[in-house]
Amino acid sequence: MRAGRIALQALLAVIVGGLIYGAFINAADNLARAHISSGFGFWNNSAGFDISQTLIPYSAGISTFGRAFWVGLLNTLLVAALGVVLATLLGFTIGVARLSRNWLVARLAGGYVELIRNVPLLLQLLFWYNAVLKSLPELRDSIVLPLGGFLNNRGLFLPRPVFAPGFGAVGAALFVGILAAIVLHVWARRRRERTAAPIPVGWWMAALIVGLPLAGFALAGFPVAFEWPQMSRFNVIGGLEILPEFAALVLALSVYTAAFIAEVVRAGILAVAPGQTEAAQALGLRSGATLRLIVVPQAMRVIVPPLTSQYLNLTKNSSLAVAIGYPDLVQVFAGSVLNITGQAVEVIAITMAVYLTISLVTSLLMNLYARMTAIVER
Amino acid sequence: MAAIADTPVLYVRTAPAAKLPPPAAGSGFIGWLRVNLFATPGNAILTLACVALIAWAVPPLIRFLFIDAVWSGPNREVCLASPAHPEPGACWAFVRVWLSYFLYGFYPIAERWRVDVFFAALALGIAWLGSISAPRRDLGAVYFFIVLPVLSFVLLYGLPAIGLAAVPTNLWGGVLVTIVVAAVGIVASLPIGILLALGRRSELPVVRWLAIGFIEFVRGVPLITVLFMASVMLPLFVPQRLEPDKLLRALIGVALFASAYMAEVVRGGLAGVPRGQYEAARALALTYWRMMGLVILPQALQVTLPNIVNTFIGLFKDTTLVFVVGIFDLLRTIEAARGDPKWATPVTAGTGYAFAALFYFIFCYGMSRYARGVEARLSRGGRR
Numbered sequence: 001m002r003a004g005r006i007a008l009q010a011l012l013a014v015i016v017g018g019l020i021y022g023a024f025i026n027a028a029d030n031l032a033r034a035h036i037s038s039g040f041g042f043w044n045n046s047a048g049f050d051i052s053q054t055l056i057p058y059s060a061g062i063s064t065f066g067r068a069f070w071v072g073l074l075n076t077l078l079v080a081a082l083g084v085v086l087a088t089l090l091g092f093t094i095g096v097a098r099l100s101r102n103w104l105v106a107r108l109a110g111g112y113v114e115l116i117r118n119v120p121l122l123l124q125l126l127f128w129y130n131a132v133l134k135s136l137p138e139l140r141d142s143i144v145l146p147l148g149g150f151l152n153n154r155g156l157f158l159p160r161p162v163f164a165p166g167f168g169a170v171g172a173a174l175f176v177g178i179l180a181a182i183v184l185h186v187w188a189r190r191r192r193e194r195t196a197a198p199i200p201v202g203w204w205m206a207a208l209i210v211g212l213p214l215a216g217f218a219l220a221g222f223p224v225a226f227e228w229p230q231m232s233r234f235n236v237i238g239g240l241e242i243l244p245e246f247a248a249l250v251l252a253l254s255v256y257t258a259a260f261i262a263e264v265v266r267a268g269i270l271a272v273a274p275g276q277t278e279a280a281q282a283l284g285l286r287s288g289a290t291l292r293l294i295v296v297p298q299a300m301r302v303i304v305p306p307l308t309s310q311y312l313n314l315t316k317n318s319s320l321a322v323a324i325g326y327p328d329l330v331q332v333f334a335g336s337v338l339n340i341t342g343q344a345v346e347v348i349a350i351t352m353a354v355y356l357t358i359s360l361v362t363s364l365l366m367n368l369y370a371r372m373t374a375i376v377e378r
Numbered sequence: 379m380a381a382i383a384d385t386p387v388l389y390v391r392t393a394p395a396a397k398l399p400p401p402a403a404g405s406g407f408i409g410w411l412r413v414n415l416f417a418t419p420g421n422a423i424l425t426l427a428c429v430a431l432i433a434w435a436v437p438p439l440i441r442f443l444f445i446d447a448v449w450s451g452p453n454r455e456v457c458l459a460s461p462a463h464p465e466p467g468a469c470w471a472f473v474r475v476w477l478s479y480f481l482y483g484f485y486p487i488a489e490r491w492r493v494d495v496f497f498a499a500l501a502l503g504i505a506w507l508g509s510i511s512a513p514r515r516d517l518g519a520v521y522f523f524i525v526l527p528v529l530s531f532v533l534l535y536g537l538p539a540i541g542l543a544a545v546p547t548n549l550w551g552g553v554l555v556t557i558v559v560a561a562v563g564i565v566a567s568l569p570i571g572i573l574l575a576l577g578r579r580s581e582l583p584v585v586r587w588l589a590i591g592f593i594e595f596v597r598g599v600p601l602i603t604v605l606f607m608a609s610v611m612l613p614l615f616v617p618q619r620l621e622p623d624k625l626l627r628a629l630i631g632v633a634l635f636a637s638a639y640m641a642e643v644v645r646g647g648l649a650g651v652p653r654g655q656y657e658a659a660r661a662l663a664l665t666y667w668r669m670m671g672l673v674i675l676p677q678a679l680q681v682t683l684p685n686i687v688n689t690f691i692g693l694f695k696d697t698t699l700v701f702v703v704g705i706f707d708l709l710r711t712i713e714a715a716r717g718d719p720k721w722a723t724p725v726t727a728g729t730g731y732a733f734a735a736l737f738y739f740i741f742c743y744g745m746s747r748y749a750r751g752v753e754a755r756l757s758r759g760g761r762r
Binding site: 005009010012013016023026027029030031033100101103104105108114115117118119120121122123126127130131134135316317319323330334338344345348351352356359360 | 414415417421424425428429431432582583584585588595597598599600601602603606607610611613614615616617618691695696697698699701702709713716724727728731734735738739742743746
């Protein structure tokens with residue numbers, strides 16, 4: 001029996017190894033025949049193609065494929081971060097609304113979830129891009145927004161803030177404010193635990209976090225100027241340009257993921273036994289305090305693991321950017337770079353490694369959180 | 379005693395009090411409104427905001443889809459704004475003209491009956507396997523996982539030996555391709571997923587680590603990169619004379635991807651089977667495969683059927699991603715038809731997307747209703 005098991009495993013290992021070896025031999029053979037070099041030498045070669053949105057300096061003539069990779073990765077992370085924030089806000093709102101005692105609110109939220117979850121994300125993305133954003137007015141009929149912005153089918157153009165050197169003071173003030181607020185919070189909690197007298201410090205904390213930077217801003221002499229977008233005959237010059245591809249991707253991802261987050265939130269809240277709420281009310285807690293102190297902490301333990309996997313899904317789904325031409329990692333690297341170099345194995349391997357790293361790091365953090373919040377039973 | 383008797387009686391009612399009206403809340407239409415929509419001032423404001431939202435969004439949508447819509451016509455002229463028709467709605471005429479393309483792609487018109495037979499055979503398989511009370515579901519499984527794939531291949535791809543002309547896959551398109559990709563994903567992912575799940579719970583370390591590696595790798599990367607890998611790297615990995623078909627490459631990618639997700643769902647089901655079931659099967663001296671096939675898997679799959687269906691819904695939506703590697707599924711045919719200058723209008727894109735959304739919604743919503751029905755039925759059984 002034991003020998004049989006070892007033989008079985010050895011056989012499996014040999015088969016898998018053989019398949020991988022065969023694939024490797026074939027790939028080397030095919031690549032040599034097509035005169036495609038292998039290895040990662042291409043990383044430092046000049047890229048020679050343009051990218052429409054770059055968070056770090058990049059120019060087609062000088063920058064390398066390696067630089068293009070970082071541009072694409074940063075664009076992916078930007079979309080993912082913004083999408084996660086918006087999807088969380090929308091998703092929590094809708095998840096709570098689905099449990100509202102107000103019949104109409106609950107029904108509307110339910111309708112949203114059913115509609116969005118049952119239509120493919122790619123279709124929604126194309127809808128936002130082609131049917132909504134691309135059918136905005138032409139350049140010369142741009143919608144003029146208050147405060148000097150323009151909206152047309154080439155994107156959203158907003159005034160770009162230009163920070164003068166004195167702006168560092170504001171950042172420093174913000175840092176000090178946050179620090180002071182934390183100290184205040186800890187002090188208030190310690191004191192409450194000692195004397196049982198609640199000290200309302202919420203407003204003071206808000207004043208510290210908002211007020212100190214504002215004061216610093218005024219003292220430094222308002223060190224910020226705006227670069228206004230200028231309308232020319234063929235283009236909009238200057239200002240902060242938000243590409244329609246970017247806007248469509250963020251919209252589609254956050255609207256789609258919000259529907260799933262709403263379900264996660266609903267399930268989490270329903271998972272808290274009703275006796276918990278009743279016990280809190282019996283102790284005389286008001287409904288706000290019941291929610292904040294009793295329901296939410298217990299619901300979060302159920303919500304956070306599936307919520308993280310929704311965040312991961314959003315990040316992975318941001319690769320749909322390739323369908324509308326937003327320059328994310330897949331579009332820039334697995335698209336343009338692959339087509340130019342032809343080094344499919346290396347390029348796809350790098351691309352997958354990036355997503356795998358993001359997934360693994362997130363699940364490591366997730367396990368850590370689960371261990372921290374696990375119920376300690378006697 | 380005397381003290382009580384001396385206390386003056388201040389008031390004694392001599393006539394019955396007037397009847398009060400019943401409490402306002404409670405029953406009836408008004409009561410329902412009061413409880414469910416206007417319980418508190420904040421609630422009333424929310425309700426009014428929702429009504430405003432509906433009033434803002436729904437009538438224009440209905441106007442666009444139905445009232446202002448153009449139902450027939452020869453070309454784009456009918457769908458353009460004109461003095462008689464200032465606000466053109468959905469251009470259903472466009473969908474009508476292109477409908478056969480959306481359904482079959484460029485599949486030869488004389489051979490399209492084969493596609494229809496395929497749809498019917500698939501529907502039969504789904505109905506047989508999907509309804510819990512259907513007779514002989516074991517035969518249904520044989521039909522679905524063995525007979526149907528062979529039959530579909532012969533029907534769709536053709537077999538000149540029996541008089542069915544070969545139809546190369548680059549002529550396939552539209553709903554046909556969407557259904558083929560989804561069906562291949564479903565038929566392949568269930569057995570592969572079960573094997574992977576068993577491998578992941580196996581006591582043999584090599585088997586377990588191979589299964590874990592595959593599952594975690596595939597689940598950690600986006601489907602698009604898997605499809606890219608299948609379409610770009612697969613041709614490199616096989617000898618040059620076996621250049622795989624473009625559709626086949628995408629099908630392999632989708633099947634691998636779906637299998638990894640299915641494996642996790644099946645694993646969840648396996649975890650739900652009590653230990654006693656394993657021990658009892660062992661005590662009856664069943665071998666590993668008999669224990670799994672006769673005792674454990676039937677229970678695990680039954681319990682996790684709703685989750686399996688939910689995975690299918692995800693898979694069905696994900697079929698749209700084959701778009702990216704140049705395969706003409708429904709969405710891609712709509713994108714292609716949208717570019718036809720004969721029908722290019724401002725409303726063409728919206729109409730095409732509305733049609734596609736309707737198609738996907740009907741299928742996905744149907745599946746999710748089915749999953750919920752099964753779930754309710756299972757929980758009824760468990761409560762006994």
